Amino acid sequence: MVTVIFVFIGESMNERPLIPVAQYLRMSTDYQEYSLENQRAALALYASEHGMTIVQTYSDPGCSGLELKRRPGLRQLLQDVVSKPLFQAVIVYDVSRWGRFQDPDEAAHYEFVCKSVGIPVHYSSELFVNDGSPASVLLKQLKRTMAGEYSRELGVKVYAGAKRLVEMGHKMGGTAGFGLRRCLVSADGRRQVLEKGQRKTQTTDRVALVPGPASEVKIVREMFQLVAERGFRPGGIVRLLNSRGIRNSDGKLWAHQSVTWILTNPKYTGINVWGRTTSRLHTKVRSVPQNDWVSRDGAFEPLIDRALFDRVQHCLAHRTVRQSNDELLEDLRKLWKKKGKLSKQLVASSDLTPCPYTYVHRFGGLVAAYELIGYKVKRDSNAKLLHRNYWNRLRDELLTSFQTALPNRVRIVRLINLKKSMLLIDGSIPCTVIICPAQITAYGQRRWLIRTSKSEQYYPSLLCVLDSDNSRISRMYLCPPAGRTHDFTKRECDPWFGENIRIRSIDQLCSELLKISRNHPIPSSGLVAKTVKQLKPKQ
Numbered sequence: 001m002v003t004v005i006f007v008f009i010g011e012s013m014n015e016r017p018l019i020p021v022a023q024y025l026r027m028s029t030d031y032q033e034y035s036l037e038n039q040r041a042a043l044a045l046y047a048s049e050h051g052m053t054i055v056q057t058y059s060d061p062g063c064s065g066l067e068l069k070r071r072p073g074l075r076q077l078l079q080d081v082v083s084k085p086l087f088q089a090v091i092v093y094d095v096s097r098w099g100r101f102q103d104p105d106e107a108a109h110y111e112f113v114c115k116s117v118g119i120p121v122h123y124s125s126e127l128f129v130n131d132g133s134p135a136s137v138l139l140k141q142l143k144r145t146m147a148g149e150y151s152r153e154l155g156v157k158v159y160a161g162a163k164r165l166v167e168m169g170h171k172m173g174g175t176a177g178f179g180l181r182r183c184l185v186s187a188d189g190r191r192q193v194l195e196k197g198q199r200k201t202q203t204t205d206r207v208a209l210v211p212g213p214a215s216e217v218k219i220v221r222e223m224f225q226l227v228a229e230r231g232f233r234p235g236g237i238v239r240l241l242n243s244r245g246i247r248n249s250d251g252k253l254w255a256h257q258s259v260t261w262i263l264t265n266p267k268y269t270g271i272n273v274w275g276r277t278t279s280r281l282h283t284k285v286r287s288v289p290q291n292d293w294v295s296r297d298g299a300f301e302p303l304i305d306r307a308l309f310d311r312v313q314h315c316l317a318h319r320t321v322r323q324s325n326d327e328l329l330e331d332l333r334k335l336w337k338k339k340g341k342l343s344k345q346l347v348a349s350s351d352l353t354p355c356p357y358t359y360v361h362r363f364g365g366l367v368a369a370y371e372l373i374g375y376k377v378k379r380d381s382n383a384k385l386l387h388r389n390y391w392n393r394l395r396d397e398l399l400t401s402f403q404t405a406l407p408n409r410v411r412i413v414r415l416i417n418l419k420k421s422m423l424l425i426d427g428s429i430p431c432t433v434i435i436c437p438a439q440i441t442a443y444g445q446r447r448w449l450i451r452t453s454k455s456e457q458y459y460p461s462l463l464c465v466l467d468s469d470n471s472r473i474s475r476m477y478l479c480p481p482a483g484r485t486h487d488f489t490k491r492e493c494d495p496w497f498g499e500n501i502r503i504r505s506i507d508q509l510c511s512e513l514l515k516i517s518r519n520h521p522i523p524s525s526g527l528v529a530k531t532v533k534q535l536k537p538k539q
Contacts, residue, residue, distance in 0.1 A: 019051055023040070095140060264313065273295045410424070448465055
């Protein structure tokens with residue numbers, strides 16, 4: 001009798017293939033005990049012990065577990081789960097890493113989304129097995145509630161700690177504001193002024209406010225004096241500062257809100273104020289009653305005295321937000337009587353009236369407010385058409401002047417599907433010409449409208465910026481092909497103007513277009529020849 005023995009070398013017949021899984025990692029701060037590396041190591045060990053292999057990773061570093069919208073990693077995980085994923089399960093470190101939602105049912109919903117498509121969720125460090133048994137369901141719901149309660153209790157402790165520091169005279173986050181600077185105060189009393197973007201490096205360091213440059217301090221004091229002594233409104237101060245070319249702390253033009261914030265902020269009198277608004281647990285931001293603010297008198301060196309600040313608050317008590325509709329209409333009547341007519345530009349630039357947006361908010365529009373005071377608007381249905389025809393005439397005159405200057409290099413052409421004329425340089429390089437009219441915003445600021453059509457998006461553009469009266473072309477800029485349509489406005493100080501090429505002559509335009517044609521794809525000359533036709537220059 002012969003006995004045959006089969007020896008299997010390699011993989012055992014009872015060994016099962018590894019289950020492909022995805023891991024989800026979350027850490028709300030860089031100081032947490034459970035860092036992403038610790039979670040990653042624990043999940044790798046759990047996967048190896050349970051016959052799993054991690055094929056995909058989703059993570060939310062530095063993200064709070066209170067809201068789904070602030071967690072791109074979890075959102076992507078849920079999106080992939082419902083669209084035929086490459087994994088068969090999801091593993092998470094514990095219930096709190098999945099989320100600290102204030103409503104525990106929200107966390108249950110996201111887990112159910114995974115389970116409903118056959119993707120179970122495993123918690124590697126929990127004592128229970130997430131198998132759907134009554135005990136695991138009860139423990140899991142309790143863990144979810146505890147996770148949300150932990151965030152609420154932590155918020156109470158953080159608020160108490162911040163309140164104590166404010167009452168000691170320290171600043172709690174945020175920018176210093178115009179006219180002020182942040183000063184780092186170390187534990188041994190050393191002081192150092194922080195520049196924009198700089199932060200403290202030691203947890204024991206504190207931040208206080210100190211006066212900024214003398215020029216900014218002078219402007220802040222002038223703001224308060226204009227209101228207290230000359231009866232200026234915030235809108236009038238905005239127009240005054242912008243007309244002088246003065247920029248705010250961000251290097252931008254002043255707006256009504258930024259001026260009002262300075263005029264109503266007690267920190268300019270040396271009072272450290274915190275908690276004027278609240279958004280605990282990522283709820284909607286809401287204002288806090290003044291009696292509940294946290295403050296400390298004499299915390300900083302004041303820029304203005306308290307008596308002047310109180311006078312300004314008394315004057316601002318009658319500002320637009322507290323005016324009735326009848327008072328707003330009466331201001332409009334005064335402007336009408338003074339100027340003899342009304343317009344959006346007059347309302348925006350006058351110190352007698354608030355900004356036009358106020359009338360839009362209260363009455364639905366300036367025209368509606370005009371009707372309430374008896375002012376008849378001369379409605380000219382052809383006004384826009386007249387403006388458009390005038391701007392088209394400006395464009396045609398410019399094109400004709402270019403062709404007259406260089407008749408051998410410049411032609412005036414037009415796309416078949418576009419009525420506007422355009423330039424063709426050296427028979428192969430097209431260039432659209434766009435008129436950019438000036439507009440007045442609700443705050444009296446001047447902007448220029450830039451608008452291109454779909455047919456012009458693949459060609460270089462010569463932007464012709466009109467003057468403040470929209471009567472003539474003041475300057476020109478050459479822009480490379482954008483590959484998309486434009487419909488936006490630009491301010492006078494916008495760096496966008498400096499980033500593009502300022503054109504001062506037709507020779508410069510031709511040379512710059514040659515450079516652009518080498519670096520940007522422009523429709524070939526053959527294609528242009530088929531889609532354009534020659535126009536006769538206007539006499």
